[in-house]
Amino acid sequence: MLRWLAILVALALPASAEEVVLGMSQDKVAITANFDGSEILIFGAVKREEAIPEGDPLQVIVAIQGPSEPITVRRKEKRFGIWVNTQSVDVDAAPSFYAVATSAPFDEVLSSTEDLRYKISIPSAIRSVGAPMTVQDSQSFTDAVIRVRKANSLFQLNEGSVEFSQDTLFKTSIAMPANLTEGAYRTRIYLTRSGVVVSEYETEIDVRKVGLERWLYTLSRQQPLIYGLLSLAIAIFSGWAASAIFTGLRRG
Amino acid sequence: MQIYLPIAEVSVNAFLLLGLGGIVGILSGMFGVGGGFLMTPLLFFIGIPPAVAVATEANQIVASSFSGVLAHVKRKSVDFRMGTVLLIGGLVGAALGVLVFNYLKSMGQVDLLVKLCYVLFLGIIGALMFVESLNAIRKSKKPGSAPKRKQRGWIHALPFKMRFRTSGLYISVIPPLIVGVCVGILAAIMGVGGGFIMVPAMIYLLGMPTKVVVGTSLFQIIFVTAFTTLLHATTNFTVDMVLAVLLLVGGVFGAQIGTRIGTKLKAEQLRILLAIMVLTVCGKLAFDLLVMPSELYSLGATGGH
Numbered sequence: 001m002l003r004w005l006a007i008l009v010a011l012a013l014p015a016s017a018e019e020v021v022l023g024m025s026q027d028k029v030a031i032t033a034n035f036d037g038s039e040i041l042i043f044g045a046v047k048r049e050e051a052i053p054e055g056d057p058l059q060v061i062v063a064i065q066g067p068s069e070p071i072t073v074r075r076k077e078k079r080f081g082i083w084v085n086t087q088s089v090d091v092d093a094a095p096s097f098y099a100v101a102t103s104a105p106f107d108e109v110l111s112s113t114e115d116l117r118y119k120i121s122i123p124s125a126i127r128s129v130g131a132p133m134t135v136q137d138s139q140s141f142t143d144a145v146i147r148v149r150k151a152n153s154l155f156q157l158n159e160g161s162v163e164f165s166q167d168t169l170f171k172t173s174i175a176m177p178a179n180l181t182e183g184a185y186r187t188r189i190y191l192t193r194s195g196v197v198v199s200e201y202e203t204e205i206d207v208r209k210v211g212l213e214r215w216l217y218t219l220s221r222q223q224p225l226i227y228g229l230l231s232l233a234i235a236i237f238s239g240w241a242a243s244a245i246f247t248g249l250r251r252g
Numbered sequence: 253m254q255i256y257l258p259i260a261e262v263s264v265n266a267f268l269l270l271g272l273g274g275i276v277g278i279l280s281g282m283f284g285v286g287g288g289f290l291m292t293p294l295l296f297f298i299g300i301p302p303a304v305a306v307a308t309e310a311n312q313i314v315a316s317s318f319s320g321v322l323a324h325v326k327r328k329s330v331d332f333r334m335g336t337v338l339l340i341g342g343l344v345g346a347a348l349g350v351l352v353f354n355y356l357k358s359m360g361q362v363d364l365l366v367k368l369c370y371v372l373f374l375g376i377i378g379a380l381m382f383v384e385s386l387n388a389i390r391k392s393k394k395p396g397s398a399p400k401r402k403q404r405g406w407i408h409a410l411p412f413k414m415r416f417r418t419s420g421l422y423i424s425v426i427p428p429l430i431v432g433v434c435v436g437i438l439a440a441i442m443g444v445g446g447g448f449i450m451v452p453a454m455i456y457l458l459g460m461p462t463k464v465v466v467g468t469s470l471f472q473i474i475f476v477t478a479f480t481t482l483l484h485a486t487t488n489f490t491v492d493m494v495l496a497v498l499l500l501v502g503g504v505f506g507a508q509i510g511t512r513i514g515t516k517l518k519a520e521q522l523r524i525l526l527a528i529m530v531l532t533v534c535g536k537l538a539f540d541l542l543v544m545p546s547e548l549y550s551l552g553a554t555g556g557h
Binding site for chain 1: 262320
């Protein structure tokens with residue numbers, strides 16, 4: 001009995017001596033009609049029971065990841081003088097949004113073995129099982145996903161953008177672009193020392209359409225016929241209204 | 253002012269959309285084309301996903317065509333009988349076109365084929381119209397040269413003849429039906445009303461008078477695009493109502509202005525302007541196909557939906 005209690009206490013205790021206490025400017029992003037992107041402020045502190053350990057300084061990584069979806073990457077080649085889609089590779093899962101902020105250059109903050117384990121860097125967030133036999137350089141297709149999404153600010157690697165003072169307080173802000181998809185955005189915070197993760201914390205940011213946006217989206221998915229007819233009714237009505245207004249103007 | 257589009261899931265400037273709608277609306281009213289062949293590429297350019305652009309554009313064309321056709325009905329320049337025959341062909345064609353579209357989508361070649369279709373059709377039609385209207389203008393300047401009498405070719409030898417009073421024609425229903433089917437197929441594949449193909453086909457193949465052609469084309473386009481909108485809304489869920497409303501508010505007013513400008517221009521001038529516009533769009537699309545794109549890779553949703 002006593003032994004069981006000891007194990008329970010051991011489990012309840014934190015695994016490491018340093019722990020994250022987190023705050024966020026918002027844990028919800030509401031997509032309204034005039035939504036134009038959002039800036040999320042993430043701040044926190046490191047809770048300690050004992051003195052700061054000797055050695056390398058503590059580092060912080062903040063990663064926000066949107067819902068993943070499978071995508072098809074196509075490559076163009078010149079055939080008969082024009083540019084044509086030729087080869088394609090299906091990527092099994094790529095996040096719709098992925099931002100990583102660190103307190104120092106990424107290579108210094110996290111070792112590659114730890115990255116393999118926790119999947120923090122942008123390439124490790126993309127899961128690709130395998131390309132068809134005909135495609136030799138499947139890596140260039142995965143690279144293309146990263147390049148295209150980075151160009152749209154959907155993938156961000158902000159090295160050194162986490163302000164970390166006195167090994168205790170940290171804060172960073174992450175800009176989310178206007179073209180967000182809905183869903184639960186997984187938010188992870190890691191504390192590392194000498195490239196090794198010493199503590200992790202995970203939460204979610206809820207990105208949702210609200211109001212008219214929500215209503216239209218739901219209607220278009222659940223009652224597509226009514227939605228289509230409503231669209232047509234609006235079109236016919238405005239066509240008629242414009243005609244009537246113009247006729248009125250000419251007479252008046 | 254930025255507006256977030258709920259279906260397209262992007263944020264765009266509302267005034268930009270109003271302006272685009274207005275300009276395309278003016279062209280639509282002037283030439284009796286839906287304006288889709290201009291608007292769809294423009295929407296791609298400002299970052300609307302292609303599937304949403306194609307479907308929403310169909311919805312917007314309904315509005316601008318309806319607005320335009322009302323102005324034509326008042327002037328009695330709509331041949332309802334011809335319009336109905338073309339429409340029957342058009343609906344059959346649209347259904348076939350959606351089948352072809354979905355097949356090509358699964359092969360990943362939709363972009364290319366849509367663009368090749370554009371280049372081919374815009375090029376041929378634009379060039380033909382340009383040469384023809386240039387000749388017509390030249391002839392009209394020479395006094396004394398009487399207009400040529402209409403030729404009686406193979407088209408007039410076909411059975412199932414029907415009288416189209418408004419157009420002043422007595423021809424078989426087979427050529428209008430075939431024109432309707434072809435335009436319907438292209439309309440569904442290219443995401444356009446098909447006016448820019450329909451108008452020349454009615455003038456040159458069916459021999460309809462230009463003044464009646466515009467109204468009749470608009471009349472037919474309303475129904476084909478309404479049908480396409482419903483198909484897209486129920487199968488692909490890609491009609492964005494917010495985007496459509498912004499475009500059509502600009503579009504319906506533009507169409508009214510355009511119809512009035514159109515009546516002030518001579519038929520030859522109208523045709524040559526349309527020809528120049530068609531050739532410009534064609535040239536731009538051909539250029540894009542021939543020049544190496546800045547990004548060789550493109551991302552798309554994995555097939556099946």
